[in-house]
Amino acid sequence: MIKVIIIGAGNVATHLYQTFLKEKELEVIQVYNRNEKHLHFVKDPDLRTSNIKNLKKADLYLLAVRDEVIGEMAEKIKDNKAVFVHCSGSEPMDRLSKFENHGVFYPLQTFSKDKPVNFKEVPLCLEANSAETLKHLREIASMLSDNIFEVNSEQRRALHLCAVFVNNFTNHLYTLAAEYCKRNELPFKILQPLIKETAAKIETLPPYSAQTGPALRNDQNTITAHLKMLDEDQKKIYTILTDSIQKLHGKKL
Amino acid sequence: MIKVIIIGAGNVATHLYQTFLKEKELEVIQVYNRNEKHLHFVKDPDLRTSNIKNLKKADLYLLAVRDEVIGEMAEKIKDNKAVFVHCSGSEPMDRLSKFENHGVFYPLQTFSKDKPVNFKEVPLCLEANSAETLKHLREIASMLSDNIFEVNSEQRRALHLCAVFVNNFTNHLYTLAAEYCKRNELPFKILQPLIKETAAKIETLPPYSAQTGPALRNDQNTITAHLKMLDEDQKKIYTILTDSIQKLHGKKL
Structure with a gap:
């Protein structure tokens, strides 16, 4: 014992x-x-x-x-x-x-x-x-x-930082979406299957390969339309993440 | 038929x-x-x-x-x-x-x-x-x-925008974490249970209530340490999402 x-x-x-x-x-x-x-x-x-x-x-x-x-x-x-x-x-x-x-x-x-x-x-x-x-x-x-x-301690620090990205920041994106749903009289639960599948997908596909969406397609019409729907703070988040996706996937020089 | x-x-x-x-x-x-x-x-x-x-x-x-x-x-x-x-x-x-x-x-x-x-x-x-x-x-x-x-069409546009946040942007955060793991000789699968639980949690808790982490606690020591570990682009993402969490949860005036 x-x-x-x-x-x-x-x-x-x-x-x-x-x-x-x-x-x-x-x-x-x-x-x-x-x-x-x-x-x-x-x-x-x-x-x-x-x-x-x-x-x-x-x-x-x-x-x-x-x-x-x-x-x-x-x-x-x-x-x-x-x-x-x-x-x-x-x-x-x-x-x-x-x-x-x-x-x-x-x-x-x-x-x-x-x-x-x-x-x-x-x-x-x-x-x-x-x-x-x-x-x-x-x-x-x-x-x-x-x-x-x-x-080791250094790797653990790296993991903890990764946890901030995949838990804290991800959960905050869920929160922003939940607020947005509320404002548009939509139930948040309508997004839950998508959230679940997004998390499940990376168990079979590397997240790099699982990427989809207007940023990856460099679909400027949709990106412009989305930016018009957001307030200043949300716009900043949208822009910085869109830029980061495009940079990582070689959509921007 | x-x-x-x-x-x-x-x-x-x-x-x-x-x-x-x-x-x-x-x-x-x-x-x-x-x-x-x-x-x-x-x-x-x-x-x-x-x-x-x-x-x-x-x-x-x-x-x-x-x-x-x-x-x-x-x-x-x-x-x-x-x-x-x-x-x-x-x-x-x-x-x-x-x-x-x-x-x-x-x-x-x-x-x-x-x-x-x-x-x-x-x-x-x-x-x-x-x-x-x-x-x-x-x-x-x-x-x-x-x-x-x-x-209706307007609500559907709102949902599509939300999907960009909870799928495209979230998956990109997974990608950044996967790259960070690789650089630190850590297997990405070590993060998968956390990713899965983060997505599962919001089926029982509203994401606003599920928020945790250094931004929410306003833990400046950890935030400063994390920023030192990131490159310029990652730093921007970290800062903007940390600010957004603190603003939404009333940690900043």
Whole structure:
């Protein structure tokens, strides 16, 4: 039985806790948060603590806290030869270098409190300061997911940046479209099959080959008509993305 | 039995043909294209024609051709009291006003030649010049899809513009991420679960509420670090979308 302590009470901490609960070979023995009120997702009150000095002895300590406080949390926790990892996409591994065995356990997925996620599909990006620690992490990760990757700190930063493009920015394009639908008395759900298919397509086609639309066709009539339908801010986004598509696909010299 | 003639040989024409084939109450009696070579997707050579003057008598004529040639094709076809529709997102219905019974049959989906699509889920946007023609179109559309919408020409133009945002632009963000992965020796498939979940999330949450990331949190450290990792063109896209997120979510005054 591998004993686990989770530090944090955000979306990642919550989803990790719920996923760990289902694993027979893993036992969450404690969850820490400065404010115990935010630990309501931990059913058993005996597992909750808001006192960092009360941390028990575990095999794995998962710091699922905001990037800015990883270093400060690490300062407060005593080393005990267990494995200490953080879950950040952008922070380097050595934020935890005070611990003899340390690493990173970065789940590359978007988590919302109320939306369950199939953890078996979540890519887990691992990094560790020694082969042995990596092996430990790999064992634990492979109980949870079928998608394990070894990724160094620099690659992880690159992935995190990519995640901003394919999640944050993409979701914002959905938001702009939803607002536009509303203004034209159209239900947003009319766009959902297209959104789903756009995401599904790149599992069989590279996105470069899946590109379609007026920018790719250099269809100036449609582009001009579209620009007339947009406000100034939307126009900027339309123009910059159209230019970028044309540049990448060699439609403009 | 409803007799159908398809005009065109592109992605939409191909998918419509394949979908119509499966319907017992619909019979594709002819497919026209100027260049017969492009009609190889029509198994029975007797159904193919490249001579517009040879068009048979059908109940429904579907013009699945490029926007620019809809008018010109319509000129070449004789009216015969059947229903004539085009499949364009941006062209007004009256491009076909020379026909007594005319309308629009716009499937709001992205089609690629080699990727099958579940047509039952494809939103079909219908418009017609009379209640009777609309009823006919509705009957046919409901054999093919569970997602029928009545949409006027102006709304359809709005939808087409939205499709550029949620399909073309989104796919381009995927492409930029794929290139970035490649440069960092990361497999693009590591991002696929995130892409899929981002698209799935907005079926249960409005995209406005699903927004996460450094722009929304106004996390200037991460934003600055990201900008340093990008080339000039990528930087422009990052900045303009970050600004737009912050403006819409009231993070900037």
